[in-house]
Amino acid sequence: MSRENSGLAGKRILVTGAGRGLGRNYALHLAKAGADVAVTDINLHSYRDFQPEADDMKNDTVVGDIQDLGRAALGYEVDATDQDGMADVMESIRSEWGGIDVLVNNVGGGSYSAGADTLPSTLPISDLRENMERNFVTTVLACQLAIPLMEQGSSIINVGSQAGEAAVEPMFSAYGSAKAAVAHYSRFLANELGPRGIRVNVVAPGYIATGRLSTVFAEMGEERIHKNVALGRIGTPAECASVIEFLAGGASRYVTGQILVVDGGALNFATSRP
Ligand SMILES: NC(=O)c1ccc[n+]([C@@H]2O[C@H](COP(=O)([O-])OP(=O)(O)OC[C@H]3O[C@@H](n4cnc5c(N)ncnc54)[C@H](O)[C@@H]3O)[C@@H](O)[C@H]2O)c1
Numbered sequence: 001m002s003r004e005n006s007g008l009a010g011k012r013i014l015v016t017g018a019g020r021g022l023g024r025n026y027a028l029h030l031a032k033a034g035a036d037v038a039v040t041d042i043n044l045h046s047y048r049d050f051q052p053e054a055d056d057m058k059n060d061t062v063v064g065d066i067q068d069l070g071r072a073a074l075g076y077e078v079d080a081t082d083q084d085g086m087a088d089v090m091e092s093i094r095s096e097w098g099g100i101d102v103l104v105n106n107v108g109g110g111s112y113s114a115g116a117d118t119l120p121s122t123l124p125i126s127d128l129r130e131n132m133e134r135n136f137v138t139t140v141l142a143c144q145l146a147i148p149l150m151e152q153g154s155s156i157i158n159v160g161s162q163a164g165e166a167a168v169e170p171m172f173s174a175y176g177s178a179k180a181a182v183a184h185y186s187r188f189l190a191n192e193l194g195p196r197g198i199r200v201n202v203v204a205p206g207y208i209a210t211g212r213l214s215t216v217f218a219e220m221g222e223e224r225i226h227k228n229v230a231l232g233r234i235g236t237p238a239e240c241a242s243v244i245e246f247l248a249g250g251a252s253r254y255v256t257g258q259i260l261v262v263d264g265g266a267l268n269f270a271t272s273r274p
Pocket of ligand 1: 022134
């Protein structure tokens with residue numbers, strides 16, 4: 001698909017959790033495809049936590065990097081679990097741009113502290129709540145707030161995970177359950193919004209080398225991960241971004257309610273054990 005016919009030129013896109021990592025990559029990729037991009041993050045300087053992410057920055061925040069591509073950009077520092085804060089973001093986008101064509105609900109991630117109890121039978125309920133809030137509640141909240149700004153032809157892309165599709169790796173039990181909730185909510189939402197011409201899909205990444213996850217993969221053992229992936233390697237943020245572009249644009253206009261797993265064929269994931 002050439003950049004010209006992706007159908008994203010002039011589209012107004014909101015990407016949450018875009019201070020670094022996959023979200024930042026999605027924002028830049030969509031801007032290169034011609035979209036204007038608004039971003040949120042609890043800390044727009046979150047890239048500073050990981051040197052490879054910091055090395056990748058051209059400006060102080062991703063907002064400047066989008067503008068360098070010749071596209072309009074809006075940036076909001078807000079906690080995605082904060083209902084009033086997120087409502088203010090939507091109101092600002094409405095007054096600046098008049099609406100939203102594509103919402104990419106990227107905010108999320110698991111928390112893995114060494115020695116923490118992650119077994120589903122005993123994991124602390126506080127950890128479960130935290131994972132549900134950061135991954136699932138944020139997704140529902142942003143959808144509910146953005147939908148009134150959307151018209152026929154709009155697209156919502158929620159972000160799941162391979163950990164939401166297969167019940168392995170005990171460290172993912174709370175996080176994976178939250179991502180499974182994201183996937184199933186998205187099916188319900190696709191059903192509701194289909195008659196209005198608004199599509200809802202999920203991108204479920206596998207092992208993707210962002211700054212944060214690269215350190216986790218090193219602890220897990222990259223060789224073991226490579227054996228779990230049919231293509232024999234960890235994926236790149238760009239390889240997820242091109243799938244986001246597909247689901248955002250007209251090439252996927254008859255695709256809704258789908259979970260698109262971007263994992264290099266992690267065929268053994270379902271049977272692997274640490
Ligand atoms: N990288 C992978 O291999 C992988 C695999 C499966 C799923 N995912 C999913 O992709 C998404 C991005 O992952 P990543 O690896 O880029 O993570 P990341 O931690 O590098 O980036 C997440 C961003 O979200 C922000 N954020 C976190 N909590 C927030 C909150 N409450 N409000 C606002 N912003 C908040 C962080 O500051 C950070 O900038 C997540 O939903 C993650 O679960 C990633």
